[in-house]
Amino acid sequence: xxxxxxxxxxxGPKAQAIIEQxxxxxxxxxxxxxxxxxxEGRGMVIEDVDGNLYLDFTAGIAVTAxxxxxxxxxxxxxxQARKFLHFCGSDFYYEPMxxxxxxxxQLAPGSSPKKVFLTNSGTEAIEAAxxxxxxSTERQHIIAFLGSFHGRTLGSLSLTASRSLYRxxxxxxxxxxxxxxxxxxxxxxxxxxxxTQLVSPDQVAAIFVEPIQGxxxxxxPPSEFLGLLRDICQRHGILLVADEIQTGFGRTGKMFxxxxxxxxxxILCVAKGIASGLPLGAMIAKSDISTWTRGTHGSTFGGNPxxxxxxxxTLALLEDGLMKNAAxxxxxxxxxxxxxxxxxxxxxxxxxxxxxxxxxxxKRDAARTPDAELRNQVIQKVFEKGLLLLGCGxxxxxxxxxxxxxxxxxxxxxxxxxxxxxxxxx
Ligand code: PLP
Numbered sequence: 001x002x003x004x005x006x007x008x009x010x011x012g013p014k015a016q017a018i019i020e021q022x023x024x025x026x027x028x029x030x031x032x033x034x035x036x037x038x039x040e041g042r043g044m045v046i047e048d049v050d051g052n053l054y055l056d057f058t059a060g061i062a063v064t065a066x067x068x069x070x071x072x073x074x075x076x077x078x079x080q081a082r083k084f085l086h087f088c089g090s091d092f093y094y095e096p097m098x099x100x101x102x103x104x105x106q107l108a109p110g111s112s113p114k115k116v117f118l119t120n121s122g123t124e125a126i127e128a129a130x131x132x133x134x135x136s137t138e139r140q141h142i143i144a145f146l147g148s149f150h151g152r153t154l155g156s157l158s159l160t161a162s163r164s165l166y167r168x169x170x171x172x173x174x175x176x177x178x179x180x181x182x183x184x185x186x187x188x189x190x191x192x193x194x195x196t197q198l199v200s201p202d203q204v205a206a207i208f209v210e211p212i213q214g215x216x217x218x219x220x221p222p223s224e225f226l227g228l229l230r231d232i233c234q235r236h237g238i239l240l241v242a243d244e245i246q247t248g249f250g251r252t253g254k255m256f257x258x259x260x261x262x263x264x265x266x267i268l269c270v271a272k273g274i275a276s277g278l279p280l281g282a283m284i285a286k287s288d289i290s291t292w293t294r295g296t297h298g299s300t301f302g303g304n305p306x307x308x309x310x311x312x313x314t315l316a317l318l319e320d321g322l323m324k325n326a327a328x329x330x331x332x333x334x335x336x337x338x339x340x341x342x343x344x345x346x347x348x349x350x351x352x353x354x355x356x357x358x359x360x361x362x363k364r365d366a367a368r369t370p371d372a373e374l375r376n377q378v379i380q381k382v383f384e385k386g387l388l389l390l391g392c393g394x395x396x397x398x399x400x401x402x403x404x405x406x407x408x409x410x411x412x413x414x415x416x417x418x419x420x421x422x423x424x425x426x
Pocket of ligand 1: 121122123124126149150151152210214215243244245246247271272
């Protein structure tokens with residue numbers, strides 16, 4: 001059947017019943033973007049409980065890199081599930097964990113030997129990095145960037161600065177965290193005032209950075225930014241921590257976004273796309289930094305064997321062509337979206353790398369004020385037409401499909417997006 005295919009306006013009756021049940025019993029903290037109730041996922045397609053078929057350009061928020069339930073990933077999960085489901089990798093040994101750690105050390109940017117700590121999520125990878133950075137440098141201060149998103153547990157939340165809503169009423173957050181502007185203004189601020197007037201660089205343990213800001217608006221920094229940060233860190237013995245939780249595993253057309261600028265971070269945090277949807281994250285640190293001793297850190301579920309098996313299958317698929325596809329189709333999609341600019345005045349910018357593409361919408365005033373209302377309307381409307389998209393930043397729409405996406409699926413998404421924008425921007 002042709003996709004998208006909407007046979008009943010969502011949410012249909014089955015979806016409505018589940019949403020009602022969900023609202024009664026789940027925490028109201030969940031954001032919930034639109035009333036999609038998933039029944040099944042296959043490749044690029046999501047079927048809802050009422051039989052509507054959607055083209056997925058969200059990948060479960062940049063997670064299902066290999067598409068939904070890729071047969072090779074499912075097979076790896078099944079095979080491992082039949083052997084054993086759990087045995088706590090923090091206290092014992094099993095092969096999938098050792099194999100995955102070896103593979104991640106090989107794949108991480110740069111030639112320095114590395115060590116891996118496995119987690120269940122992105123935020124835990126960041127927590128591990130905060131702890132290791134403080135432990136190994138014996139310094140306390142940490143620098144992060146305005147607009148960044150690093151997670152929602154209290155340590156990572158202290159670094160997150162993409163929306164004040166995420167932080168308000170949760171304080172006091174952890175002390176000695178400082179935020180500076182993202183991009184070259186931040187570099188200048190660090191060099192000219194921060195280190196001389198606020199915190200001496202020899203007190204700074206780490207700088208945490210997203211090579212491309214995700215949640216903050218799919219912001220690609222100037223090409224010299226990451227290299228300049230690397231240089232600052234090198235000069236002052238500060239650790240450079242790259243948060244590649246969203247940018248990693250082929251999403252930007254290379255295994256890790258740092259590779260676009262030829263930068264080797266001291267610590268690399270990953271999660272999301274690593275295991276095609278099973279909960280897994282990792283903190284990959286240079287061996288000479290990974291100085292913590294036995295028992296210093298651990299996790300009951302981190303490095304779960306089934307998740308490790310899914311990750312190994314995912315990585316094989318990425319290396320086997322999906323990463324290349326992300327670069328190719330990503331370039332194609334970005335060009336097509338870029339072409340819309342002249343005929344669709346609300347589009348103020350199209351940016352990104354690989355399959356991490358942001359389209360920013362703005363009012364038609366001289367200042368090009370961000371148009372969050374229109375952005376939200378577009379996302380709702382395309383959903384009703386069978387295209388799944390998400391927002392980020394103030395008024396940006398993100399296109400982050402699974403890395404299996406084809407050019408014809410990209411054409412279909414652009415067509416729905418463009419016609420919807422035309423209708424709504426009248
Ligand atoms: N860091 C980045 C860049 C992210 O995009 C996210 C999640 O969106 C996180 C950290 C937190 O990951 P998780 O939701 O798995 O804890």
